[in-house]
Structure formats: structure tokens, C-alpha cells
Amino acid sequence: MSEHVEKLLGKKDKFNAFIKTYPKEAKAQMGKKGKLKDKVLALKSCICVNGYLTSCGSKTLENYIAPYDSTVAERIKSEGGIIYAMANMDEFACGVSGESSFYGPTENPAAPGRVPGGSSSGSAAAVAAGYVDMALGSDTGGSIRNPASHCGVVGFKPTYGMVSRHGLCDMAMSLDQIGPIARSVGDAALLLEVIAGHDPKDATSLNAGTGFSKSLDPSLKGKRLGYPKEFDELIADKGIGEAVHSSLNRLKDAGAEIVDVGLPSLDKGIPTYYLNVYVEFFSATRKYDGRRYGHRIEEACGEEVLRRIVLGSYISQKEWQGKFYRKALQARSVIREEMMRALKGVDALVGPVVPSLPHKLDERIDDPRVLYAYDMFTVIANLAGVPAGSVPAGEVNGVPTGLQVIGKPLEDQKVLDVMAGFEDYRA
Amino acid sequence: MPDEKKVLEEGKKLLEEFSEALKDVPDTEETHYVVDLKNVTRPDAPGKCDPDFTKKFEALAPKWDYGYLKVEKKR
Numbered sequence: 001m002s003e004h005v006e007k008l009l010g011k012k013d014k015f016n017a018f019i020k021t022y023p024k025e026a027k028a029q030m031g032k033k034g035k036l037k038d039k040v041l042a043l044k045s046c047i048c049v050n051g052y053l054t055s056c057g058s059k060t061l062e063n064y065i066a067p068y069d070s071t072v073a074e075r076i077k078s079e080g081g082i083i084y085a086m087a088n089m090d091e092f093a094c095g096v097s098g099e100s101s102f103y104g105p106t107e108n109p110a111a112p113g114r115v116p117g118g119s120s121s122g123s124a125a126a127v128a129a130g131y132v133d134m135a136l137g138s139d140t141g142g143s144i145r146n147p148a149s150h151c152g153v154v155g156f157k158p159t160y161g162m163v164s165r166h167g168l169c170d171m172a173m174s175l176d177q178i179g180p181i182a183r184s185v186g187d188a189a190l191l192l193e194v195i196a197g198h199d200p201k202d203a204t205s206l207n208a209g210t211g212f213s214k215s216l217d218p219s220l221k222g223k224r225l226g227y228p229k230e231f232d233e234l235i236a237d238k239g240i241g242e243a244v245h246s247s248l249n250r251l252k253d254a255g256a257e258i259v260d261v262g263l264p265s266l267d268k269g270i271p272t273y274y275l276n277v278y279v280e281f282f283s284a285t286r287k288y289d290g291r292r293y294g295h296r297i298e299e300a301c302g303e304e305v306l307r308r309i310v311l312g313s314y315i316s317q318k319e320w321q322g323k324f325y326r327k328a329l330q331a332r333s334v335i336r337e338e339m340m341r342a343l344k345g346v347d348a349l350v351g352p353v354v355p356s357l358p359h360k361l362d363e364r365i366d367d368p369r370v371l372y373a374y375d376m377f378t379v380i381a382n383l384a385g386v387p388a389g390s391v392p393a394g395e396v397n398g399v400p401t402g403l404q405v406i407g408k409p410l411e412d413q414k415v416l417d418v419m420a421g422f423e424d425y426r427a
Numbered sequence: 428m429p430d431e432k433k434v435l436e437e438g439k440k441l442l443e444e445f446s447e448a449l450k451d452v453p454d455t456e457e458t459h460y461v462v463d464l465k466n467v468t469r470p471d472a473p474g475k476c477d478p479d480f481t482k483k484f485e486a487l488a489p490k491w492d493y494g495y496l497k498v499e500k501k502r
Contacts, residue, residue, distance in 0.1 A: 051483075067483035161462045174460045200469060204462050268452065271445035291498040293487035303429040310431060311438045324442055327449050329457035336458055368441065385461030409461070 005030055005082065008040045008131060015107040015116075017125040018085040019045050020053045026084040034080030035194055041076060042085040042126045042135040044119075046093055047178065048167040049073045049083055056169050057089040057101035059300040060288050070167020071202070072136060072178055072195040079194045087135060088122030093143055093171040094281070094304045095119050096374040097359070102302070105361060110152040111399040114358045117147035117374070123181050124151040134182040134191050138168060140175045141273050142353070142378025145390040145404060148181055149353035152392045152400030154188045154423075155181045156416065159409050160385035161206035163192075164199030172280035173204075175273075175382040185391060185420040189213040192412070208410055215413055220421035221255035226346040228263040234376055236355040239396030244352045247393045247403045247422070251350065254425040256418075261342040261349065265335050266380065270372055272335060273379035275315065275328035282312025307368065332383050339384040343408045348418050352377050353390045353402040377404060387412040391419040 009023050030038060043049055046056045048066035050073070055061045069077070076083060090100045098121025099105040108116040109129035116125045120137025124147030127135050137144040139157035148155025157179045170176050180191035189212040196209030227248060235241045248258050285305075290296035298309065315324040342349060354374055365371055381388035386409050390402035403422060407415035477483075490497035 064487060065483070067480055067487065068477065204460065206462065268449060271448040275442075275445055275449075290489070292496060293489075298431070299428075303434065306429050306431060307434050307438050310435045311442060314435065314439070315442065323446055326457060327446065327452060329459060330455050331449050331452045332458040333455050334452055336461065369444075383458075 002030060002038045005038055005040055009084065011131050013131065015109050015125045015129055016104050017088055017106055017122040017129060017131060018042065019055060019057065019088050019103050019122070021085040022052060023084070025051070026082045029077065029082045032080040034078065035190060036076060036079045036081030038080065038082065039133045040082045040084050042087040042123055042132045043073065043083060044089050044123050044135070044137050045086040046089060046138060046169040047072060047136055049086065052083070052086050054086065054169070055102070056092045057103060058091045058305070059102045059295065060297045061294045062102065064294055068167065071164035071199045073167065075195050081194070084132060085126065087120070087126055090119035090121060091302050092169070092285070092305050093119040093138060093140060094308055096142070096146055096371050098122070098125070098147065099361070100302050100304055107361060108151055108358055111150070111358060114360055114399065115150070117150035117358055119143040120147050120181065124148050124153055124155065127151070127153045127181050127183055134180060134187050136178055136191070136195070137181050138171070138176055138178050139382065140171045140277065141375045141382050144179045144181060145353050145378050145388060145402065146374055148390040149402030150358040150400065153181055153183055154185050154389065154391055154419065155179065156188045156192060156389040157381060157387065158192060158196065158209070158412050159206070159387045161204045162196050162209045162387070162412060164202040164205050166199055166201035170284045172277045173284065174280060175276065185416060185423050186213060186216060188389070189216050189416050209412065212413060212416055216420050217417045218420040218424045220251060220418065220425065223256040223418060223421070224259055224346045225251060225256050225418065226259050226261035226342055226349045227351060228261050228266065228342060228349060230263050230266040231351040231377065234266065234355055235352055237357055237396065240352055240354070240356065240401050243394050243396055243401050244403065248350065250425060251422060254421055259346055261346065263338055263342055263380065265331070265338050266376070268331055269335060269379045269383065270376055272328050272331040273375065273383060274372060275324050276332065278308050278312035279316055279325050281308045282316060285309055304368065335380055336384040339380060339386060343386070348415055349406040350418070351404050353404040357396055357399045357401065381406050385409060387415045389415055389419050391422055
């Protein structure tokens, strides 16, 4: 057995990053040729892996052993990747902190005693703790970028349609994307290269996406990067504001030009996103009726999942659709148009990933508004369907925070290039 | 177990706040998906078949009878 793989498979999970590990199956996958040869991976527990527990972090699916591979799992295996673990996650991806899993909360390895962010909490924590080489998460409103930022690792949400969603237990179909989490932009690009590309099993899959790692160009010279001024008004933590502005200076030092742009409807992102999500999540969960597999979701889930189901059901009723759901669909058009305007004439936008640092694990937050606020800078990329990534931008009082890079649709390569340039540059 | 009625009543306040925040959004086209959705059909040929799929499906099913999944008619 490869020394590297043996070392990783023998590590004890101190942060509750995994729901279940598969050392025997991992050993059987070793030594296969491909771009991911002997790379050890964890997949978020909402991504089906044949024969593995795909619980979505919920009691609802506590006995659900996936009977087939998702397209991404199939592609990882065919390139020699070793799928070692199913990572912990917020229940049905309905969370921003990594605390709502039926299997218990995950701890942040980069800031012990604090939450790792979510909903791809275990994926980011496993990468940060060095338990795996790379991981997959899913991002509906920031669920890859938020934990990547909190845990000091790299996370990337591709353009909507770039990666097949076949075999992903959906949270909100029109917003979900699977993406990589890794310790370097190069590794994230490599994993994206393996999982991207057209899949006839997904009706929203695009015929795009090749060569991300080979084409990675970290040169920032002459790059025009937009900074929406509205970010400054909404950053809650002073330290994060300082880290972001210091990152802008670092980008300038590396040769990039920072340009002022506007996203006037940034503050409408949260209501727009959640009204969309409630309806789509309600629809997505109707299959969890306990008849063919699992338990009936309403009888097994936690409070946030139930909130999304009951509110989704409520606003799907004909009399409420116009006031809530249709208005949110219109607001989505407005935000998308503003995003395209802001991106016109620049290579990418840069800014914060989160407005505040991850809270402490014992700090119980019951008000959903406080938790939802973590998403305010990330949901806009999902609403517009554009690619966005988080790259470590330093620490605030010992707690990591990330820089977000957002690009035009299908310009995932350009976003990764800027992230790589930022990662590489040392003044 | 969270109380469904309580969650709904508290949630309605949240919905009103969201609605208020979006009241100035003009009537415009609605975005459901950012990509064009097409009807996709597979090539007219047999696909790959996992011979163990039925066994795996049976293992997940709450009730299995004479080779078929048995479900409650209504709950």
C-alpha cells in the first residue's frame, strides 16, 4: 500500500468530519491509473457512491446505502481517485455552520472550538485536518465557499451546469452545483477537471469544461478585477474588512488593477435566495415519504429542514405564490442582470466570502436570520449561475477567512487563474 | 421533534420580512433556471445495467413481497 494512502487511512477523526469511512473499499481502489491516482477523497454525504451510506446528514436516510454511483463518483473512480469517506454535513445541506447534522456537529480544525461553516462542513474540515487530499462539496448558496473560508482551504463552485448533478440529493435544483475543496488551487482545478463535462443524465448539464489544471495561469499582470463597494457596507466583522482590503492591495502588488463596480441589490440576495430555496426544497423532499426507502422526512428531520419544508409548502399555495415566490423569481432576474453588468469590462469580481467569523460551537443560535446572514456574499453567484471560489486570505485573531473571486458564466478557468495568482503571490 | 405549527407561525414572520425587502423589485421576467432546459432523450439503445440493482433496492425497501416493492396506499 502507498505510504501516503496508508498514513491518511490510519488517521483518527478528531473533528467529526466523517459520517462513515470505508478503509477496505479504499484499499481496493488503490493503485489504479489516472489523474487522481492514489489521491484520497471524501464526498459530501448527499452525493451517491455505490454501496456507501448516503445519509444527507439526516435520520431520514440513516439506512440509505446508495445503489448506484453519481456521475462525479464514477468519474473520480475512473481516474484512480480513492473514495475513502462520506463527509459530515448540515442536514440535507440546510445550514451554514455544520451544526445541524443528525450525526453531531463538526469542529473547525483551523479554529478549534468554532464551527467549520456549512453545509459542506465535513468536506472542508477533512481537507483542513489533512485527513484527505481533496473533497467534494455541494454549493447552493455558498455551501462550499463558506466552510472553505472558515477552515482556511480552497473551495470552488463551478458555473451552473458545468458539473453533472446526477446522483446528487438536491436541495434546490436550479441553484445546486457540486464542486471541489482542496488545500491548493492546483488540486481544486485538477479535481474539477475530472468531474466537469457534459452528462446526458442531467438535463441542465453543459457541454463545457476541460483542462482546468493544465491551463492554470497565475499571472495577475494586467487583470482588471472589480470590487463592489456594497461589500464594505455589509461586512460585519472589522477584521474581515481589513483582511479583504489587504487582499486587494496584494492583488494590486501582483499587477492587477482594482476597479470600482456596483451591486446595488446585494442586500436583496438573502430574501431572494431563501424564498426560491423554500419552494424548491419543499418540492425536492416530496420523495422522502418513507415508502420506498428511509423514513418520512417530516417525522425524522431537525428544525431548519422542517422550516424550509413548511414554508415552501405554504408559499407554493396559489394564493401566496405571487407575493412571495414569483416576486423572488423576479428579484433573481434583477440580481442576475446586475451581476452581469458588474462583470462587464472586468476579468472577475473580488470580495469577502463571509461577513463574520465562524461562531463558537457552544454558542447556540436559534434565530435563522443570524445564520442566514453568513450567506449574504455567496448567494449572488448561485442566483446568477456564475462560477465563484474562495481562497485563503489570512487570519483574523487566529481564525481563517477567505477571498471570494467571482467570474462570468463559463469563465471558470479565469476565476481559478485569479485564485492561483493570489495564492502564489508573496510580497 | 420540532413543533410544525410553531415553526410555520414563526416562519410566516420571516416570510413577511422577506416580502417587505423585495417590495421595490419591479415586475419583470422571472428567472427559474439560468440555463436552457431541453427535453433530453437517451440514444435508443440498451444502457448499462447493474445486475445487483434489484437486490440493493430490495435492501432499502421497508416491505418487499413476491419480488415487488410493497408500499402503503395512503398515509
